[in-house]
Amino acid sequence: MKSTKDQIAKEAIGKTSSPERDPNSTTKFYCWIKKGVLMNPFDFLVAEHMKGTRTVGIVTEILSPTDSLSHLSDYVSHDFGQPEAEPYTERLSSMIAEVNVLRNTGYQEARRQVEIMMPVPGDMPVHFAEKEDVRFAMGTDQFIGEEIPAGVVYQSNGTVVPVGLDSAYLLGPEGAHINASGISGLATKTSYLMFLALSVYQKLSKQVAFVIFNVKQADLLRIHEQGKELTSDDRDLYDLLDLECTPFENVTYFLPRGRTGRPDSDNPPREYELYAYAMSDVYSRFDLLFADVPDPYFTLDTFNSRVREDWRNGQLVIQASAFGRRNAPLPATVRNWEDLRQVNTDLLARAYNLHSTTPPRIRRELTRLTASPLFVNNRSRDETYLGDRVKKIKPGEVYVIDIARIHTRTQPFIVGDVMRSIDQMYREGDSAPKRMVIFVDELNSFAPSGGTSAIAEQIVEIARKGRSRGTVMFGAEQFKSEIHDQIVGNCGTHAIGRTGSAEVRRSAYAFLDERTRNNVMGLGKGEIVLSAATWRSPIKVRFPRPAYNIIR
Amino acid sequence: MSQAKKSIAGISHEERLKFFLDGSIRTKYVGEYIESNMSFPVIVSEIAVAVVQKAERSLMPIQLEKKIIFVFPHKDSGLISDSTYDRLQDMQSGLQSSNSFSQIRFLSRTEVKGDARTSLLGKVRSIMHEMEHEVAQKSPRLSGQWLVMDGAIRKQEFIGLENTIGLAKSFSRKPFISINGSPMTLSAYMRNIKEGERSAVLRKESPTDQVSKDIIFWYERIRTFPPMEPLGGIVKIDMKAPDGNVKQETVELIDEISSEIYDMRLPSIYPWPRWPSYVYPIRIAEMYMSSTFLGEFVLRQIGEEMKNEIETTPSKKA
Numbered sequence: 027m028k029s030t031k032d033q034i035a036k037e038a039i040g041k042t043s044s045p046e047r048d049p050n051s052t053t054k055f056y057c058w059i060k061k062g063v064l065m066n067p068f069d070f071l072v073a074e075h076m077k078g079t080r081t082v083g084i085v086t087e088i089l090s091p092t093d094s095l096s097h098l099s100d101y102v103s104h105d106f107g108q109p110e111a112e113p114y115t116e117r118l119s120s121m122i123a124e125v126n127v128l129r130n131t132g133y134q135e136a137r138r139q140v141e142i143m144m145p146v147p148g149d150m151p152v153h154f155a156e157k158e159d160v161r162f163a164m165g166t167d168q169f170i171g172e173e174i175p176a177g178v179v180y181q182s183n184g185t186v187v188p189v190g191l192d193s194a195y196l197l198g199p200e201g202a203h204i205n206a207s208g209i210s211g212l213a214t215k216t217s218y219l220m221f222l223a224l225s226v227y228q229k230l231s232k233q234v235a236f237v238i239f240n241v242k243q244a245d246l247l248r249i250h251e252q253g254k255e256l257t258s259d260d261r262d263l264y265d266l267l268d269l270e271c272t273p274f275e276n277v278t279y280f281l282p283r284g285r286t287g288r289p290d291s292d293n294p295p296r297e298y299e300l301y302a303y304a305m306s307d308v309y310s311r312f313d314l315l316f317a318d319v320p321d322p323y324f325t326l327d328t329f330n331s332r333v334r335e336d337w338r339n340g341q342l343v344i345q346a347s348a349f350g351r352r353n354a355p356l357p358a359t360v361r362n363w364e365d366l367r368q369v370n371t372d373l374l375a376r377a378y379n380l381h382s383t384t385p386p387r388i389r390r391e392l393t394r395l396t397a398s399p400l401f402v403n404n405r406s407r408d409e410t411y412l413g414d415r416v417k418k419i420k421p422g423e424v425y426v427i428d429i430a431r432i433h434t435r436t437q438p439f440i441v442g443d444v445m446r447s448i449d450q451m452y453r454e455g456d457s458a459p460k461r462m463v464i465f466v467d468e469l470n471s472f473a474p475s476g477g478t479s480a481i482a483e484q485i486v487e488i489a490r491k492g493r494s495r496g497t498v499m500f501g502a503e504q505f506k507s508e509i510h511d512q513i514v515g516n517c518g519t520h521a522i523g524r525t526g527s528a529e530v531r532r533s534a535y536a537f538l539d540e541r542t543r544n545n546v547m548g549l550g551k552g553e554i555v556l557s558a559a560t561w562r563s564p565i566k567v568r569f570p571r572p573a574y575n576i577i578r
Numbered sequence: 579m580s581q582a583k584k585s586i587a588g589i590s591h592e593e594r595l596k597f598f599l600d601g602s603i604r605t606k607y608v609g610e611y612i613e614s615n616m617s618f619p620v621i622v623s624e625i626a627v628a629v630v631q632k633a634e635r636s637l638m639p640i641q642l643e644k645k646i647i648f649v650f651p652h653k654d655s656g657l658i659s660d661s662t663y664d665r666l667q668d669m670q671s672g673l674q675s676s677n678s679f680s681q682i683r684f685l686s687r688t689e690v691k692g693d694a695r696t697s698l699l700g701k702v703r704s705i706m707h708e709m710e711h712e713v714a715q716k717s718p719r720l721s722g723q724w725l726v727m728d729g730a731i732r733k734q735e736f737i738g739l740e741n742t743i744g745l746a747k748s749f750s751r752k753p754f755i756s757i758n759g760s761p762m763t764l765s766a767y768m769r770n771i772k773e774g775e776r777s778a779v780l781r782k783e784s785p786t787d788q789v790s791k792d793i794i795f796w797y798e799r800i801r802t803f804p805p806m807e808p809l810g811g812i813v814k815i816d817m818k819a820p821d822g823n824v825k826q827e828t829v830e831l832i833d834e835i836s837s838e839i840y841d842m843r844l845p846s847i848y849p850w851p852r853w854p855s856y857v858y859p860i861r862i863a864e865m866y867m868s869s870t871f872l873g874e875f876v877l878r879q880i881g882e883e884m885k886n887e888i889e890t891t892p893s894k895k896a
Contacts, residue, residue: 093847093861093862093865094845095848095849095850096849098848098849099845099846099847099848099849100845102846102848103844103845103846103848104844105844106803111844112844113844113845113858114635114841114842114843114844114845114858115632115635115636115637115842115845115858115859116635116636116637117845117858118637118862118865
């Protein structure tokens with residue numbers, strides 16, 4: 027027997043309306059709402075359609091027209107602007123919902139299911155969508171891959187529906203990447219991406235490896251510990267989403283080497299690996315190191331190439347072409363950063379055919395960029411090179427790389443270096459995990475809009491190839507407009523938290539219609555608007571707090 | 579008789595005026611039906627009558643009656659042949675027996691005056707008044723609840739309706755008002771009636787028809803701003819006359835009704851035509867009816883079909 031709640035859900039709450047001025051279309055329908063019914067943007071509605079089919083849509087706007095022709099009519103109706111004048115009767119008014127069409131249930135034609143894309147006619151009964159309707163509209167029945175729980179839809183009539191993303195579109199091969207943006211603190215974008223990462227981890231742990239960059243204090247340095255702030259509501263949501271309320275397992279933390287050889291991290295976890303960079307690790311990646319140094323005449327590029335080409339057997343021999351002549355500088359052998367910093371600038375100029383002003387500049391930049399204790403002449407046994415380490419990641423493993431306290435000029439190098447190693451791993455070997463999720467917060471720092479640096483190009487490369495080979499970016503930033511166009515363009519899924527009005531009107535948000543943009547400006551904390559490639563309109567979801575421990 | 583004008587704004591009153599009735603007609607002229615040396619205009623009319631009820635501060639439509647009416651000339655008018663008249667009568671019987679939404683009516687011998695189209699339209703209006711009366715009788719009023727009909731009370735049968743007033747936005751400007759023996763034009767008299775005041779309660783002198791004998795009426799100015807012509811913002815109220823002279827309790831009732839009508843000037847329907855004299859519930863009844871009317875093309879099509887039917891259907895008598 028159906029419960030009263032079910033009966034209410036089935037009850038018509040209004041009817042479609044298709045007047046001359048605002049007729050229903052293939053993408054949109056309007057309906058008036060019965061008095062007393064509460065409704066909000068992002069609620070799912072079902073309108074009855076022709077041939078007994080039903081069209082599911084999502085509310086994008088609610089209008090409240092009255093029969094008043096103008097503001098002046100209302101002014102007149104209050105005795106020409108007397109606020110205390112009380113009209114004897116209420117004006118005729120209604121609530122009109124504007125609904126984006128998502129999907130029609132279709133009818134059977136021979137062996138084919140035919141979806142009706144014609145506009146919903148006027149005067150058709152409209153209901154609140156039930157759980158099955160919402161999931162149907164989200165295309166759950168057409169998923170190619172696994173369903174990855176992505177959040178919960180709360181309908182204004184009390185219906186709660188768990189919704190998921192198709193792994194084939196989130197992790198490839200049909201689509202890839204997710205990008206989260208929104209105002210810092212309010213948008214909860216990191217929490218959302220980590221929740222989604224946990225969903226992927228639980229549903230596909232044997233296929234997916236995770237590389238996570240921690241950029242804020244110790245935010246992600248306890249993801250293996252059980253969360254301490256979880257409420258019973260959170261636990262209910264995990265149940266509803268068919269997820270375990272448990273943290274990540276099999277986590278390895280990589281912390282940056284500090285001055286004393288101790289980790290340069292806030293609240294380091296008990297077990298970790300230190301990472302550092304010897305010159306022998308990254309001699310071939312000087313383009314990443316010098317990424318933010320202007321190089322209009324490609325002199326740095328020449329230097330980088332020569333270092334990469336001349337490095338042999340753990341050392342670089344710099345030798346002037348005029349060696350043997352009088353006054354010619356002696357060759358130099360470089361094995362570490364210090365050696366490189368000490369190379370005679372005249373030798374460098376002659377060896378690499380550089381203008382005399384260039385070697386001092388190289389030395390200056392090198393000193394500046396390798397000043398961090400991360401750059402060591404020789405790595406100790408306890409210290410690891412991330413580039414090598416990341417190539418050994420296995421499905422089901424989670425690597426957390428802490429860069430929170432690293433200087434902002436060095437952070438991009440670390441990210442770029444890891445990205446290049448991942449790129450290499452997928453190009454070179456068969457041992458790469460089938461899918462890899464790379465979580466990068468503050469993505470705008472590494473791949474800014476219009477950026478052409480080696481690091482930006484490296485990240486764009488991952489974004490571009492990710493769909494086919496399974497390297498999937500989970501990127502987050504405050505302003506989507508500030509990240510590289512190609513990253514936005516390659517993202518199949520977007521999560522948007524509360525966003526300011528100036529930002530949301532930029533072209534990076536062109537995939538949202540005007541109504542949704544307006545609604546995004548009013549999202550609450552913990553509310554996310556989710557847009558996926560296969561959906562005709564974005565939806566709003568809530569999600570539980572991460573199941574891992576967050577250090578405040 | 580209450581011979582003085584009176585300020586009625588702010589007089590406390592019961593909420594009596596609960597039901598608001600209006601009728602409306604849409605007519606399409608389809609063309610002339612020509613038969614040898616005779617012809618008559620074919621018109622099709624859609625008539626609607628609606629009642630809106632006020633509950634608390636909300637208005638809710640509660641009754642709607644609709645008909646499609648074809649009116650044809652009387653058989654002795656010289657406009658219609660006997661055979662066509664017979665065919666139409668057959669069709670009329672058929673429609674009546676099937677309890678159809680459409681009806682065929684004929685002018686009576688006395689209703690044919692001058693231009694045929696004017697007479698036909700007059701008949702349609704008369705049918706609307708019949709419908710208004712029927713609907714008013716059926717309105718589910720409780721004791722003490724009054725009905726407001728849009729327009730003047732013109733028909734005798736309306737006099738029989740209890741607790742009913744007619745509220746007219748448009749009225750004749752011809753009457754002379756005579757109080758204490760000094761006649762003045764309506765405009766001159768109303769010049770002294772300010773917003774929120776009613777006129778004296780009046781009765782037609784030497785009435786020639788029964789309706790005029792049976793009603794009393796008064797005018798009320800519900801708006802003066804923005805500046806408008808002298809009779810702008812005025813409504814005329816008709817009410818069944820009490821037996822004998824108007825007593826004090828009737829005057830009190832009139833004052834309360836006037837006060838309630840004054841309150842009803844808000845919300846206004848500005849800037850619709852004649853907005854200063856409108857009360858909102860009547861506007862809602864009009865809107866309700868308008869929303870149910872057939873489209874112009876559909877109504878014309880119905881008329882065309884009737885015209886074709888007249889041409890092609892043989893009379894049973896023939």
